[in-house]
Amino acid sequence: MIVVLAGGVGAARFLQGLVQVVPPAEVTVVVNTADDVEVHGLHVSPDVDTVLYHLAGLADEARGWGIRDDTFGALELLGRYGQETWFQLGDRDLATHVYRTLLLRKLSLSAATDRLRQGLGIASRVLPMTDSRVQTYVQTPAGWLPFQEYFVKRHAADDVLGVQFRGAEVAVAARGVCEALAAADGVILAPSNPVVSIGPILALEEIHAALRETRAPRVAISPIVGGATIKGPADRMLRGLGREVSAVGVAEGYHGLIDAFVLDTVDAALAPRVEALGIHAVVTDTIMRGPAEKAALARAALAALRPAPAP
């Protein structure tokens, strides 16, 4: 079993590659839920949905969120009712949130997620990191903002001065997460935002400990290429938090938690600095333009999990 710690779109694209080269049923995805948000009274789990939609082949991959060819009739009427519409919800996407919210009356978030997974015909296991409430807040010159307000409403345009995962100190991992990490054949930290996607998962002490202590080999993939992110504000967040904006900066943040680190060929010169952290550096193309590149990156990550042949 391969366990992947995942945020949103970067992880989802990587997972599309992984399930090409590993039987999907042998993949367990642990997904960030700290940017979950209630919209119009509905429980939205953006990263979970991005993972589900990509694995189901429904994702609008060009846009990076929501469902392909979705319509926006409901949002239009919600706007007419005076509701804020900056959090764009397509009609099909809305069905997911309606159904999840219904399920959450009686089920945990992880059990509800499993129902969605089944409905979409996804063979991989998808686990929210926690059934507890953890909420990312971003400190900006405008004050502490809930993550979606910073990210969607204000277009991630504010300088980031700090990040909090409120509730993480008391949250417990969802059932199965720590067990999966303990029993894994390999653990992959997806090329997601290390601060606000992988960060909240590792902020759960139970998960941090399980990752630290698993006997499985562990590899992370850098979402920073050539000093910038492919998508999203990870680079500016790292900078704002005083961390090095490079693959090395990412690797440093995972120190003690990973055995190997995949960085892009454009960052090949940084490999010795990663190795100096005691982390095996793997240099390869990490830009996932299409299915072939996704599969190749998955193969490289899997290869990095295998112990090097004895010299």
Next chain:
Amino acid sequence: MIVVLAGGVGAARFLQGLVQVVPPAEVTVVVNTADDVEVHGLHVSPDVDTVLYHLAGLADEARGWGIRDDTFGALELLGRYGQETWFQLGDRDLATHVYRTLLLRKLSLSAATDRLRQGLGIASRVLPMTDSRVQTYVQTPAGWLPFQEYFVKRHAADDVLGVQFRGAEVAVAARGVCEALAAADGVILAPSNPVVSIGPILALEEIHAALRETRAPRVAISPIVGGATIKGPADRMLRGLGREVSAVGVAEGYHGLIDAFVLDTVDAALAPRVEALGIHAVVTDTIMRGPAEKAALARAALAALRPAPAP
């Protein structure tokens, strides 16, 4: 102020006529809520919505429910999740139910309905008959069925042996309903199903008393023309309940509650039997093919509310 007791599509079409001939702000609509239903965890008020959508000019008038040119993406995905989809909800329509359900966390149904009304720019007052839970059940050879199951899921195909408005005995009228009836200049019972649309409203003893005791003139419009309904199962329901399937049968049911009764020209021969009940019979064309016929019927109803000139 004209107060209209209303069910769904028949009432909604009549109201479109009424607001052509009376200032919309001088109309108060009291709407049946006994066929409200929870669908996918959302509170759906079918008759309220039919009234709102028609008054807002959004209704799919050909179909008789929902919003014109609506899409059905959400329903499609809900079906994929294994949810029952016999209760068809368009995407824009879904927005109404999502927003209402959100509002109902803090507001009564009548206050929530008022928000919807405002959002849709409707000047007439729209009052659910009650903020309490009243539920129509229909007795059939297959047993007692919740109304929407009888009406939508089973296409109103079962014989009707009985009807119950569960909860009506303890429900109280929504704030403003009895006051509106007491202060009205005229009360109109719309051409709605007398059994399951107007029936539940009158099953609230407070409303029954307010209608009985108001000093305003009161008129009902027959939804039965030539022994059959224009739309819906009212005729078969009346038959099943052992009532006469005719305009007279409808008028008899309103005995003691109305001063005048509008019946179609095809039923002119029945007028003396209505008069024999002590109810002034008004014969006119009642089929509302388009805006002109709707306005004409509204004018006829308003005329029936005016005391006859002294001989």
